[in-house]
Amino acid sequence: MLDVPAGAPRLADVESASFLGYSRADGRVGTRNFIAIVSSVNCSATVSRGVAAHFASPAGRLERFPHVDGIVAMTHGGGCAVNLHTAGYDYLTRVLAGYAAHPNVGAVLMIGLGCETNQIPLLLRKHGLNEGPLLRTLTIQGSGGTRATIAAGIEAIEAMLPEVDAARRTPQPAGHLTLALSAEASDDPAAEAALGHAVDLLLRQGGTAVLAQTPDLLDAAPLLAGRAASPAVAERLAARIKDWRGTSARADLPDRAALEGGTASAVSTSDRARPSALAKAGASRLEAVYDYGEPIAARGLVVMDTPRYAPVALTGQIAGGCTLAVLATGRGGASSCKPVPVLRLATNTPLFERMNEDLDLDGGTVASGLETVEQAGTRIFRALLAAASGEPTRSELGDFGDNDFAPWQVGAVM
Known part of the structure; x- marks a missing residue:
């Protein structure tokens, strides 16, 4: 069982979960x-x-x-x-x-x-x-x-x-799942907290969750470093944060413009601190920090250093070994990345109702009082297991996802 930080809420015991996998x-x-x-x-x-x-x-x-x-x-x-x-x-x-x-x-x-x-x-x-x-x-x-x-x-x-x-699906422990966590203009911390509860349920099964989009973590870095499994992990995280702050400064961008992907959304969130970006990662300790696209070997919660742009981030996470992904979106993000199923989580109910042919899950039920964080998180966890077992996501029903492969391009082309 994974350790959790002192004072963090303990999860209720959950039965051993499984899915049908290859x-x-x-x-x-x-x-x-x-x-x-x-x-x-x-x-x-x-x-x-x-x-x-x-x-x-x-x-x-x-x-x-x-x-x-x-x-x-x-x-x-x-x-x-x-x-x-x-x-x-x-x-x-x-x-x-x-x-x-x-x-x-x-x-x-x-x-x-x-x-x-x-x-x-x-x-x-x-x-x-x-x-x-x-x-x-x-x-x-x-x-x-x-x-x-x-x-x-x-x-x-x-x-x-x-x-x-000739390959066939067989029952597999949920601990074999590696989940990519991604966000795109997520606008409700309660929805992200519900996703975080689902992540905690997965990690309790021995699974892995990969937090990325490093610019999102600039304000929340001290909180995340406090959850590091070792000083070496905390130092590796600090080095990545320092690099991104330098990148933002050289590009003459405020931190929030860098992390939100543009001036308009940066203004809309300028009065809100970003430690809520950690909500989707649950309460478990941080086990490792990886470079972009690096193979993920650790179990539990890990960070992969990626830019904020969701297709590029997801491409790196999938290259690292993620077999399943969640995109939390407040504006209707449409990333879908074959060969991995991407569950799109609407962080407000009006968006889910407006784009229900594209979005898989309604995360606005917590803010509206229809569900608790724990109830919504359990629902999300069950949806993850169903998707892992072959239930098609909305993007898969439309046969989308052939054009979202986007490796991070850096450096000169001569």
């Missing part, structure tokens, strides 16, 4: 079963999308494989003309490798151009990945051009589909 060879458990097409460079994006489009069409006949959730192309705007010894290169390769090795991904086809800086063999060696029946690679130049590479990609995925389709 057990992988490395011991991790997925909540979905995708095949990923990963572009090493923007130059191969058209080919990657061309291969995926084949299987989205009647000609692809993906219905032959009912246990495959889809074929998703991970394309981006980088991969070439970058220094191999920079943070930007590290972030990109870390994200691409993280998606390739993700527990929600049953097989991978990695496609490059052939002459890019981000060479596929180097990427694989750097992150300990090996080619095999379920991790195949192609280059456009080596395959004879665009059309030939699309044809070769289709053939490669056809060969992988039967084995990926």
